[in-house]
Amino acid sequence: MTETLLSVRDLKTWFSTGGGTVRAVDGISFDIKRGETFALLGESGCGKSMTSLSVMQLVPQPAGEIVSGQVLLQGEDLLQLPEAAMRDIRGDRIAMIFQEPMTSLNPVLTVGQQIGESLKQHKGLKGAAARARILELLDAVGIPAPQSRIDEYPHQLSGGMKQRVMIAIALAGEPDLLIADEPTTALDVTIQAQVLVLLRELQRKTGMSIMLITHDLGVVAEMADRVAVMYAGQIVEEASRAQFFAEPAHPYSRKLFESLPSMEKRDRALDIIRGSVPSLATEFKGCRFENRCDFAWPPCRDVIPQWHRCAEGHGVRCHLMDEALAATRPNDVAQEADELVAPRSVAVGNELLVVNDLKVHFPIRKGLLKRVAGHVYAVDGVSLKIKQGQTLALVGESGCGKTTVGKGIIQLTRPTAGEVLFEGDDLNALRGERLRRRRKDFQLIFQDPFSSMNPRMMIGDIIEEGMVAQGVGGHRAQRRARVAQLLAHVGLAAEMLDRYPHEFSGGQRQRICIARALAVDPKLIVCDEPTSALDVSVQAQILNLLKELQNELGLSYLFITHNISVVAYLAHEVAVMYLGRIVERGTIGEVLDHPRHPYTQALLSAVPTIDPASQQEIVHLEGDLPSPINPPGGCHFHPRCPAAQPVCKTDYPAPLAVTHTHRVSCHFAQT
Amino acid sequence: MIRRWWPLAILLVWAFFALFGGLLGLAPDHIQLPKILQPPGVDNALGYDDLGRPLWDRLAAGAQTSFLVAIVVVAVSLLVGTLVGTISAYVGGWWDHVMVRVIDIFLAFPGILLAIALAGLLGPGINNVIIALSVVGWVGFARLARAQVLTIKQREHVQAAQALGTVPHRIILFHILPLIMAPIIVEATFAVAGAVISEAGLSYLGLGVQPPEASWGSMIRDGARYLLVAPHMVIVPGVALMLVVLAVNLLGDQLRDKLDVRTRNRKE
Numbered sequence: 001m002t003e004t005l006l007s008v009r010d011l012k013t014w015f016s017t018g019g020g021t022v023r024a025v026d027g028i029s030f031d032i033k034r035g036e037t038f039a040l041l042g043e044s045g046c047g048k049s050m051t052s053l054s055v056m057q058l059v060p061q062p063a064g065e066i067v068s069g070q071v072l073l074q075g076e077d078l079l080q081l082p083e084a085a086m087r088d089i090r091g092d093r094i095a096m097i098f099q100e101p102m103t104s105l106n107p108v109l110t111v112g113q114q115i116g117e118s119l120k121q122h123k124g125l126k127g128a129a130a131r132a133r134i135l136e137l138l139d140a141v142g143i144p145a146p147q148s149r150i151d152e153y154p155h156q157l158s159g160g161m162k163q164r165v166m167i168a169i170a171l172a173g174e175p176d177l178l179i180a181d182e183p184t185t186a187l188d189v190t191i192q193a194q195v196l197v198l199l200r201e202l203q204r205k206t207g208m209s210i211m212l213i214t215h216d217l218g219v220v221a222e223m224a225d226r227v228a229v230m231y232a233g234q235i236v237e238e239a240s241r242a243q244f245f246a247e248p249a250h251p252y253s254r255k256l257f258e259s260l261p262s263m264e265k266r267d268r269a270l271d272i273i274r275g276s277v278p279s280l281a282t283e284f285k286g287c288r289f290e291n292r293c294d295f296a297w298p299p300c301r302d303v304i305p306q307w308h309r310c311a312e313g314h315g316v317r318c319h320l321m322d323e324a325l326a327a328t329r330p331n332d333v334a335q336e337a338d339e340l341v342a343p344r345s346v347a348v349g350n351e352l353l354v355v356n357d358l359k360v361h362f363p364i365r366k367g368l369l370k371r372v373a374g375h376v377y378a379v380d381g382v383s384l385k386i387k388q389g390q391t392l393a394l395v396g397e398s399g400c401g402k403t404t405v406g407k408g409i410i411q412l413t414r415p416t417a418g419e420v421l422f423e424g425d426d427l428n429a430l431r432g433e434r435l436r437r438r439r440k441d442f443q444l445i446f447q448d449p450f451s452s453m454n455p456r457m458m459i460g461d462i463i464e465e466g467m468v469a470q471g472v473g474g475h476r477a478q479r480r481a482r483v484a485q486l487l488a489h490v491g492l493a494a495e496m497l498d499r500y501p502h503e504f505s506g507g508q509r510q511r512i513c514i515a516r517a518l519a520v521d522p523k524l525i526v527c528d529e530p531t532s533a534l535d536v537s538v539q540a541q542i543l544n545l546l547k548e549l550q551n552e553l554g555l556s557y558l559f560i561t562h563n564i565s566v567v568a569y570l571a572h573e574v575a576v577m578y579l580g581r582i583v584e585r586g587t588i589g590e591v592l593d594h595p596r597h598p599y600t601q602a603l604l605s606a607v608p609t610i611d612p613a614s615q616q617e618i619v620h621l622e623g624d625l626p627s628p629i630n631p632p633g634g635c636h637f638h639p640r641c642p643a644a645q646p647v648c649k650t651d652y653p654a655p656l657a658v659t660h661t662h663r664v665s666c667h668f669a670q671t
Numbered sequence: 672m673i674r675r676w677w678p679l680a681i682l683l684v685w686a687f688f689a690l691f692g693g694l695l696g697l698a699p700d701h702i703q704l705p706k707i708l709q710p711p712g713v714d715n716a717l718g719y720d721d722l723g724r725p726l727w728d729r730l731a732a733g734a735q736t737s738f739l740v741a742i743v744v745v746a747v748s749l750l751v752g753t754l755v756g757t758i759s760a761y762v763g764g765w766w767d768h769v770m771v772r773v774i775d776i777f778l779a780f781p782g783i784l785l786a787i788a789l790a791g792l793l794g795p796g797i798n799n800v801i802i803a804l805s806v807v808g809w810v811g812f813a814r815l816a817r818a819q820v821l822t823i824k825q826r827e828h829v830q831a832a833q834a835l836g837t838v839p840h841r842i843i844l845f846h847i848l849p850l851i852m853a854p855i856i857v858e859a860t861f862a863v864a865g866a867v868i869s870e871a872g873l874s875y876l877g878l879g880v881q882p883p884e885a886s887w888g889s890m891i892r893d894g895a896r897y898l899l900v901a902p903h904m905v906i907v908p909g910v911a912l913m914l915v916v917l918a919v920n921l922l923g924d925q926l927r928d929k930l931d932v933r934t935r936n937r938k939e
Contacts, residue, residue, distance in 0.1 A: 370768070412830055439836035452827035456849040466835040513831075520835065 004074075005209050006032040006055070006094075006177055011069035013047075013054045020281040024050040024064070026233035032177065037203065037210040039220045042230035043535040045277060048213045051230070052179045055211075056096060057086050073177075092122040095170035099182035101162035105154040111138070111165050112150035118172035137168040140205075142198055158624040160191035164198065171202065178203075181213045188397035189562060190621045193606035196222055197620070215535065217256065218608030221245060226313070229253050232288040233280055239314040245610065249316040251293045259540035260610065261569030263592065269547070270540040270569070276505055287319065295320060297329045352556050353386040353409070353524055358418035360401075360408045364629065377628050378404040380580035381418075386524065386573075389550065391557040393571035395564065395603070399625050401580040402560045406526040409558065410442045411435060422524070440470045443517035447529035449509035453501040459512055460497035463487070466520040473519075486515040490545060507538035514545065518553075526558045531566060543570060564607045568592055573661070576600045579636040580628055586662030596664040598641050635667070643668060675925065678918035685915050688731040689738030697728040700883045708901040718903045720893060726907050732885040733908060736874075737915070740801055741866040747805040749859050752812025757851075759813070760820035761843055770813070777810040783869060790878040800879050804869050808862060815858050819851035826850075853930035860923035864916045871912055887912050 013025040024047045032038045042048045053059050055071050057078065071078040073093065078086065090096075098104045106114060115134045119125040125133055131150070138146035141164040154162055163183065170178055180199065184192035200223065203210055212223055220227055220241070227244045229237040229252065237250040248254050258271035275292045278284075287293070290300040299319055308321035319325050360379040363372040378401045386392045396402045407413040409420050411427050420427040422441065430438055443466075446452040453462055463483045467473035473482050484494035490511040501509060510530060517525055527546070531539040547570060549555055559571055567574055568588065575585035576599065584597040595601045602619040621640045626632055632639050638648035647667055655663040656670065688695075703723040711718040717726040759770035777785075789803035823829065824847070832842050873879045874888025882889070887908040894904030 407830075410834055412834060436836040436838070439834060442834075444831065444834045446827045446831070448827065452831050454828045454832075454846050454850075457845070465832060465837060469832075469835045469837040469841070516831065516835075 003034045004031050005034045006211075007070075007072040008051075008055065009070040009072070011051065011054055011071065012067040013050050013059055013064060014067050015064045017063065017281075022280045023233050024280060025054060026280075027069070028230070028233075028235045030228055030235060030238065032209050032211060034176070034209055035203070035207050036225040037212055037223050039212045039214060039224035039227045040230060041214060041217070041220055041227055043215055043277070043537065045280075046230045047233040047280070048230050049181055052096070052181055052211065052213055055179065056090055056094060057083075058090075088122075091118055091170075091175070092173040093175055094177045094179060095173055095175035096179040096181065097163070097166045097170050097183050099185050101159060101166050101186070102154075104166055105162055107154050110151050110153055111157070114165070115169050115172055118169050122173040133172075134168075137171055138165075140171065140202065141165070141168045142194070143168075159187055160194060160624055163187060163191075163195055167195075167198065167202070171206070174206065175208055177209045177211060179211045179213070182215070183212070184219065185214070185216070188625075189564075190397065190602060190606045191624070192219075192608075193618055193620065196608075197618075199223070216608070217260065217536075217610045221610045222608045229256075232277055232284075234288060234317065236289065236317045237315070239311075243311060243314045249310055249314070249321065250289075250318050251295050251320070252289050255294075256536060257610070259537045261540065261543055261565050263568040263588070266569055269544045272540045272544065273537040276507075287317075295329075299325055299328070350388045351385050352388045352423060353384075353558075354419075354421040355382060355384045355405075355409060356419040356421070358382045358405065358408055358420065359416045360404050360413055361416045374629055377580050377631060379408060379415075380628075380631070382577070382580075382582055384575050384582065384585065386556050386558060388523070388556055389554045390572040391550065391559050391570055393559045393561060393567040393574045394577060395561060395567055395574060396577035397562060397603075397625055399628070400577045401628065402577050403528055405577070406444070406528050406558060406560050410439075410444055410526055412444070437470070440466070440472070440520040441522055442524040442526065443520065443522040445510070445513050445517055445525060445527045445530045447532050449506060449513045449533070450501060452513055453509065453516075455501055458498055458500060459487075459504075462501070462512065463516045463519050466516060470520050472521075482519070483515075486518055487512075489518070489549075490515045491541075505538075506534050507541055510534065510538075510542050511545065514542075514549070518549070522555070524556045524558065526560065528560045529562070532561070532563065539566070546570065564592070564604060576603065579626060579631050581636065581665070583637065583666070584662075584664045586659070590659065590662040596658060596662075596669040597637075597666045598643050599637050602642075635665075678921040678925070681914050681918040682922065685734055685738060685918075688734040692731045692735050695731070697731050699724060699728040699732040699885050701725065701728075708897060708904075710901065710903050711907075717907050718901070720890070720904050721897055721901075726890075726904070729885040729890060730887075730907060730911055733887040733890060734911070736797065736880055736884070736886040737867050737870055737912075740797065740804065740870040741863045743801050744804040744808055744866040744870075745859055745862045747801075748808030748862060749812050749855065751805070752809035752814075753816045753848075753851075753855055755809065756813035756816030757820050757843060757847065760817040761824060761839070761847070767817075770817075774810050774814055774817075777807070778814070782807040783872060786869060786873065787876065787878065790873055795878050795881055797880050800870055800873050803873070804866055808866065811862065812855065812858060815854060816851060819854060820847055823847050823850050857923055857927040857930060860919055860926055864919040864923070867912065867915055867919070 009029050010027050011025055012023070012027050015022040015024055028051060030038070040048045040051060050059065054066055059066060066079060069079070073089070078089065112131070112134050115137060116130050119130050119133055134150055135146045138149060143149050143161060143164050157165065183199070184195050187195060196219065199210065214220060224241050226238065226240050228235045229250065231252050237248065237253050244253070248257060255271060255273045259273065261270055273292050278288060278291065284304065286301040286303060287305050290296045293300065303319070305317050305319045306322070307315050307317050309315050310321055358379055359381055362376040362378055364374045364376060365371065366373040382405055384392060394402045394405060404413060408415045415428055418428065427435070427438070460480065460483050463486055464479050467479050467482065473479040483497060487494050487496060492508060492511055504512065531542050534542065543566065546557065550557065559567070561567060571588055573585065573587050574591040575582045576591065576597065577583070578599050584591060584595065584600045591600060592604065595604055602621045605619045619642065623640050626636070626639065634650045635648040635653055638644040641648065645667065653665045653667045655665050657663050658669065701724060703719065705723065706719040707723045708721060709719045717730065720726055720729065755770060759767045786803040786807050789806060790799055793799035793802060829842060829846050832846050870879060870886070871888035871891070874886040875892045877892070879888055880886045890908040891905055894901070897904055
């Protein structure tokens with residue numbers, strides 16, 4: 001455990017662009033010991049991926065260039081090696097897996113061929129010997145029936161399986177170091193749990209080191225031995241996992257923890273990091289975090305902070321650690337925590353939306369005459385209720401139909417059957433002009449704020465769109481005034497009206513989308529994963545805004561997400577979906593604290609927690625989500641359920657009322 | 672840098688003669704029997720044809736024909752094709768099925784053959800050439816527009832507009848058309864080249880403008896009979912045709928690079 005495998009010294013990778021030199025990686029140093037997991041934590045654009053590409057010498061040419069530094073692999077400087085020698089190191093001694101298993105595999109080669117390529121290159125294995133080794137590798141990464149999988153193509157595998165194949169390719173060269181760049185970000189939480197366990201097991205067996213690049217504190221807590229936090233091209237803190245989670249020292253690290261949503265923070269606004277990451281094209285004279293830091297005082301602006309050791313193996317780049325300098329710091333002005341606006345006294349209790357047995361089936365057409373050959377049962381009998389001024393969270397893994405429920409309710413996809421009663425009117429029965437008029441009452445916010453705005457329209461026109469469409473808001477000058485007011489409401493300056501969407505950051509774009517939805521005074525907003533594409537600190541800002549708006553305007557939300565901690569912070573009620581049906585629903589406390597359905601239990605336990613003290617037992621689910629074209633008979637969950645009984649294979653369980661709000665669809669919920 | 676401007680320069684010269692050729696006092700039909708088949712020289716520009724008419728003047732007059740045909744055909748094709756393709760993709764359902772079949776049927780015939788048949792049916796003349804080429808030309812635009820709209824339609828900003836209750840024609844006009852214009856414009860430049868060639872082809876077959884009016888295609892046809900005696904009669908209009916088509920294609924390539932979203936993103 002003591003031998004240092006990889007040692008990076010003062011690495012600088014710069015990019016020359018039209019707008020000057022971007023210092024993507026600006027002088028970072030770290031060591032990875034043999035057999036340990038080293039996590040590089042940071043938000044998007046902080047340079048963490050560029051660090052790993054620099055180690056592999058895969059920096060995009062010709063814009064990028066490793067300006068200085070050393071990358072020592074067991075004492076040998078990789079930066080001095082010629083390209084030919086580097087090729088032997090890649091895949092052989094250092095292997096890499098990426099975030100997107102879908103695009104990292106070659107779609108026209110079979111799984112076996114792709115693993116075999118690596119074996120031939122690095123181990124010189126061919127023919128039967130190679131095939132035997134490929135089967136061994138597939139087995140090692142937990143792919144069932146490797147004999148048949150070896151000749152399949154990537155599109156025949158699920159996302160989790162593809163990531164396992166990627167890992168098998170990486171393992172083929174028996175590397176000393178595995179660089180995993182956001183290996184589970186694109187995967188569902190139950191699949192993520194499987195992959196993380198797999199990585200840990202493989203590490204234990206082979207003794208390789210893992211360099212884990214991630215933005216997820218939960219994954220770090222599960223996996224890492226040591227953690228380095230990156231901010232704007234530099235490492236600002238490095239510590240062992242225990243030290244880091246017990247007492248993060250850098251103000252940025254602390255803020256990351258504080259901006260995480262959770263159940264305990266429900267009654268107050270989340271802590272946010274104000275401002276945004278400085279452009280990496282600037283030349284820094286002081287601390288990079290100074291403009292966003294709550295503790296900043298003049299030296300932070302003028303003096304570049306040095307690396308301070310505050311304990312064995314724990315270092316921080318912050319002036320607060322320099323005792324002589326910190327003594328000059330004035331006392332803190334007592335800061336008042338942001339209070340949330342008290343909830344407006346809306347008559348909570350009136351049911352705004354009642355959905356009964358909603359079904360959305362998509363026909364699959366085949367042949368010249370487009371005959372219906374089957375159906376995708378995307379939503380297959382969903383019932384739910386949303387009260388005025390409250391939030392219902394719809395939780396589930398990708399492909400379970402939760403987005404389709406949202407679109408079905410607001411009639412963007414017309415449901416196949418069922419009732420959507422909005423204030424007592426069945427929206428499914430509305431047609432044409434009457435439906436169009438009604439649309440002002442329910443709005444939608446998407447996951448990707450960029451693609452949900454017309455890139456050729458200015459912000460002012462985008463927000464005004466709804467008022468024009470509905471013929472509300474008076475004449476043009478009045479509408480403009482309202483747009484400015486809305487922008488202020490979501491925390492943007494009114495001068496921004498005349499800019500285009502690409503000039504804004506992700507968080508700002510999401511605010512604009514919220515303003516657009518608010519423009520028509522809706523009563524219900526369907527939020528489809530509105531924070532999944534955002535960094536943690538930005539997510540906190542958007543969650544605060546949504547909560548504030550709810551308290552102020554009495555809005556109801558249908559919040560579609562896979563992120564349990566967001567649900568715990570924001571929602572009043574939860575419905576858990578599996579394969580087109582709701583398996584459990586109830587209030588937040590009932591479902592999150594006392595889940596009855598085995599799927600809910602597995603889902604909740606698979607979420608990585610940042611509290612190292614809570615060593616909860618993970619309920620591992622085997623396999624993947626079945627296809628909604630052909631759902632398993634009986635209870636849809638029985639093939640993966642750890643508690644399945646014969647009756648589960650034949651009968652779909654009727655919802656059982658545990659309390660008057662808590663309903664579970666499981667034969668064994670009572671016990 | 673030279674590569675950037677010379678296609679544009681050639682096209683400007685072409686357009687200049689087409690638009691202002693009438694003001695230059697050209698005499699494309701002036702017959703001078705002593706000068707029959709004279710090759711290009713110092714005092715007679717590009718030489719004379721088999722009837723003693725000045726090739727330079729005829730070339731300029733021919734530019735007018737090809738320019739008029741190209742612009743009108745492409746304008747009509749673009750409007751009709753984009754409209755049909757966009758509506759077909761946006762409305763979807765059985766209407767879309769019917770349109771796809773119609774487009775497939777048009778594409779199944781070789782375009783120029785269909786145009787020849789049509790021009791033959793309608794009789795020779797420049798108006799009929801324009802009609803024939805437009806009937807064939809709109810299909811390409813319709814297919815391109817349909818494919819583009821099908822992808823743009825899935826974008827969330829279109830769904831957001833639908834959720835706001837925006838009326839369909841407004842969605843098409845403001846949220847879809849501006850986003851598909853780039854590939855359509857590129858297609859239009861290539862279509863100009865196609866139309867110039869097709870017009871020359873039809874005129875060469877005698878289906879285009881009628882004598883004594885000049886067109887590059889008919890000039891080549893007249894010259895073909897004297898190819899061994901007076902090759903300049905073919906070379907002059909041939910080179911003009913080649914330069915214009917090459918210039919249009921190069922301009923199309925440049926436009927495509929400029930309008931392509933992917934290359935633009937890379938610069939940002």
